[in-house]
Amino acid sequence: MTGSSRAGARRRPQRHLPVQIFLGFLVVYFLVPFWWVIVNSSKDAPGLFSGSNTLWFADSVDYFGNLQRLFTYDGGIYGRWILNSTLYAFAGGIGATVLAVMAGYGFAKYRFAGRRFSFSVLLGALMVPATALVIPTFMMFSGLGLTNTIWAVILPSLLNPFGVYLMHVYARDAVPDEILDAARVDGAGELRTFIQVAFPLMRPAVVTVLLLSAVASWNNYFLPLAMLSDNRLFPVTVGLGLWQGIASANNSGSTSLWSLIILGALVSVIPLIIAFFTLQRHWRGGLSVGGLR
Amino acid sequence: MTLLIEESAASTQKKKAHKVRGKVRLREHLMGWLFVGPFGLVFLAFLIAPLAYALYLSLWQKKLIGGTSFVFLGNYVKAFSDPTFLSGAWFVIRFSLVAIPLQIVLALAMALILDAVTSLFTRFSRLMIFLPYAIPTVIGAVMWGFLYSKSFGPLTDVFGLFGATAPDFFSSNLIFYGLINVVTWQWAGYYMIILYAALQGIDPTLYEAARMDGAGKWQVALRIKIPLIAPALLLILVFSLIGTLQFFNEPQILRYLAAGTISPGFTPNMYAYQQAFGLANFNYGSAISFALGGIVFVCVYAFLFFTRKRRSFF
Numbered sequence: 280m281t282g283s284s285r286a287g288a289r290r291r292p293q294r295h296l297p298v299q300i301f302l303g304f305l306v307v308y309f310l311v312p313f314w315w316v317i318v319n320s321s322k323d324a325p326g327l328f329s330g331s332n333t334l335w336f337a338d339s340v341d342y343f344g345n346l347q348r349l350f351t352y353d354g355g356i357y358g359r360w361i362l363n364s365t366l367y368a369f370a371g372g373i374g375a376t377v378l379a380v381m382a383g384y385g386f387a388k389y390r391f392a393g394r395r396f397s398f399s400v401l402l403g404a405l406m407v408p409a410t411a412l413v414i415p416t417f418m419m420f421s422g423l424g425l426t427n428t429i430w431a432v433i434l435p436s437l438l439n440p441f442g443v444y445l446m447h448v449y450a451r452d453a454v455p456d457e458i459l460d461a462a463r464v465d466g467a468g469e470l471r472t473f474i475q476v477a478f479p480l481m482r483p484a485v486v487t488v489l490l491l492s493a494v495a496s497w498n499n500y501f502l503p504l505a506m507l508s509d510n511r512l513f514p515v516t517v518g519l520g521l522w523q524g525i526a527s528a529n530n531s532g533s534t535s536l537w538s539l540i541i542l543g544a545l546v547s548v549i550p551l552i553i554a555f556f557t558l559q560r561h562w563r564g565g566l567s568v569g570g571l572r
Numbered sequence: 573m574t575l576l577i578e579e580s581a582a583s584t585q586k587k588k589a590h591k592v593r594g595k596v597r598l599r600e601h602l603m604g605w606l607f608v609g610p611f612g613l614v615f616l617a618f619l620i621a622p623l624a625y626a627l628y629l630s631l632w633q634k635k636l637i638g639g640t641s642f643v644f645l646g647n648y649v650k651a652f653s654d655p656t657f658l659s660g661a662w663f664v665i666r667f668s669l670v671a672i673p674l675q676i677v678l679a680l681a682m683a684l685i686l687d688a689v690t691s692l693f694t695r696f697s698r699l700m701i702f703l704p705y706a707i708p709t710v711i712g713a714v715m716w717g718f719l720y721s722k723s724f725g726p727l728t729d730v731f732g733l734f735g736a737t738a739p740d741f742f743s744s745n746l747i748f749y750g751l752i753n754v755v756t757w758q759w760a761g762y763y764m765i766i767l768y769a770a771l772q773g774i775d776p777t778l779y780e781a782a783r784m785d786g787a788g789k790w791q792v793a794l795r796i797k798i799p800l801i802a803p804a805l806l807l808i809l810v811f812s813l814i815g816t817l818q819f820f821n822e823p824q825i826l827r828y829l830a831a832g833t834i835s836p837g838f839t840p841n842m843y844a845y846q847q848a849f850g851l852a853n854f855n856y857g858s859a860i861s862f863a864l865g866g867i868v869f870v871c872v873y874a875f876l877f878f879t880r881k882r883r884s885f886f
Contacts, residue, residue: 295689302685302697309701309761312715315726319718333726378611385607392601397608404619406810406872408818410841411865414848414857415626416618438618443611469603498708500821501841505849516710520825523714527828541718544711551706556699 320345320542324535345542352539359511360518361547364497366429367514371436372493379439379488383446384477388459398447404440410501417505431506432514436496442488449484450477486561490554497551515547623865630859640855647859656837657860661867664839668816671752675812676805678756679763684793686764687771698768705762713825716754721829742830754822759815763808770804771797806879810872817868820845840864 318336319327323345326337350358385391386398416435420426425434454477462472478485500516507513510521519540526536605612633643651657686698704712719725720741727738741750774797782792798805820841827834827842836850837843840860848857 306697306700327724333729381607382611385604389604391604408865408868410818411861412622415622435618437614500710516708524828544714548707555706
């Protein structure tokens with residue numbers, strides 16, 4: 280640090296050039312894969328494999344042609360995958376959030392028999408690797424004839440122990456007992472107290488849990504990969520994995536499939552990026568809760 | 573004086589509240605279970621039952637002749653003398669030892685910088701660094717697979733500029749680092765956001781006080797900020813440990829491109845998947861899953877025990 284910048288460190292004029300350069304490098308690193316995908320999804324198969332200009336646009340930019348090919352390939356299966364992912368993310372996300380909010384509130388605000396024991400079981404469950412559950416859940420569902428149905432993906436994603444933990448911490452701190460008691464004195468039932476008094480106070484954490492559960496369902500790969508065999512039920516993650524397997528298996532024969540995979544990857548991340556950016560203000564407040572205790 | 577009055581007012585209020593609560597005490601048990609119950613059912617059905625079932629399955633063995641027989645711990649004995657399982661387990665342990673410290677140090681450095689310097693550029697950087705978390709791990713692996721690719725990736729180009737040969741991240745020597753890079757790219761931003769949120773929660777008057785006592789920026793960071801966000805650091809450490817030991821998605825996807833380098837038994841999770849769904853050997857697959865779950869549980873518990881931070885986390 281030079282003398283002049285040290286002297287200038289009163290309030291504002293901190294330029295932090297090394298820091299800015301460091302951040303600049305990081306931003307480039309984190310953006311390179313996106314840039315590559317954006318650029319290369321505009322190319323046709325020969326442009327993709329020409330081996331030049333891999334980080335810049337080809338002479339012929341053909342987004343619309345590629346989009347059309349993406350959504351019509353194999354009877355429009357890609358559009359179905361996106362819809363499936365949306366269904367799994369909404370059903371799993373909303374279901375898991377409703378259960379987590381109720382259970383978190385219950386743990387935080389009621390002293391019931393077996394509460395301490397159940398809560399410590401819940402905390403132990405945070406350490407259980409989710410993937411260890413996939414094989415036995417598959418076996419159970421297979422016995423019930425539920426494999427290869429949408430329920431095989433939706434039902435297990437209702438389980439979100441970390442969401443319950445987050446909601447418990449948040450409800451304990453953000454919902455004062457006095458307010459609940461006041462509502463009860465005014466004659467509100469327990470359910471009404473929960474919905475009209477407690478719920479609005481818990482909203483930031485609810486948005487966080489909803490977003491995290493929906494993203495977890497959207498990103499899920501192992502569970503649907505194991506559960507589903509009909510490719511019309513696949514979410515987009517498993518679908519693109521399938522295409523990648525096909526394209527790698529016969530490298531020369533399916534060069535056109537590679538450009539579909541690249542554009543498919545780009546299209547599939549757009550909804551998530553929009554969700555994160557529009558809900559930014561809400562989820563960040565909720566995230567700090569779990570880490571501050 | 574005023575404090576005393578406030579305190580007694582608070583205590584009468586509390587007593588009043590207690591009276592009200594007394595009336596509902598009988599219903600409290602019932603209400604508590606009504607709120608917790610629905611989640612409890614899902615918890616029993618999709619966590620306890622599968623775990624119990626996996627344990628049960630893992631104690632049996634299906635043979636070509638003679639059907640299914642009870643082998644008690646036989647599958648576990650087999651797993652812990654199975655070179656594929658052991659090498660997979662050793663891989664994820666080595667991987668954790670490199671990937672986790674790297675991600676956390678990077679996330680911490682980024683969070684401290686973004687907390688200390690506020691400008692339009694740092695706000696932009698924060699969003700861009702977080703962006704990979706919004707990407708499914710599978711898609712992240714697909715994207716890096718493109719970048720590593722010899723036929724259409726940029727590495728050949730970029731290294732060609734300097735007259736060098738591009739490293740092949742799909743080779744058996746470099747796949748370890750190729751995967752480290754994918755995982756770091758994917759998760760460092762998420763950990764950064766958690767740490768950043770914790771840093772933002774610190775009372776800024778503490779910094780004023782420290783500055784009055786003559787503490788510099790480094791001292792504030794090392795002696796105040798880092799100790800105060802220790803619970804958040806612990807949280808991300810535990811989560812990254814749980815996640816890394818179950819490593820599956822990225823190697824499973826890159827397997828297609830790195831044929832021969834990533835075998836179906838590359839990580840224990842992939843091995844369990846191959847045994848169960850590739851070879852229809854559900855008993856052995858369950859035993860591997862369960863053994864892996866046991867390793868994760870022991871590692872996390874030992875870690876929390878040695879850091880003596882169990883209380884502050886839970």
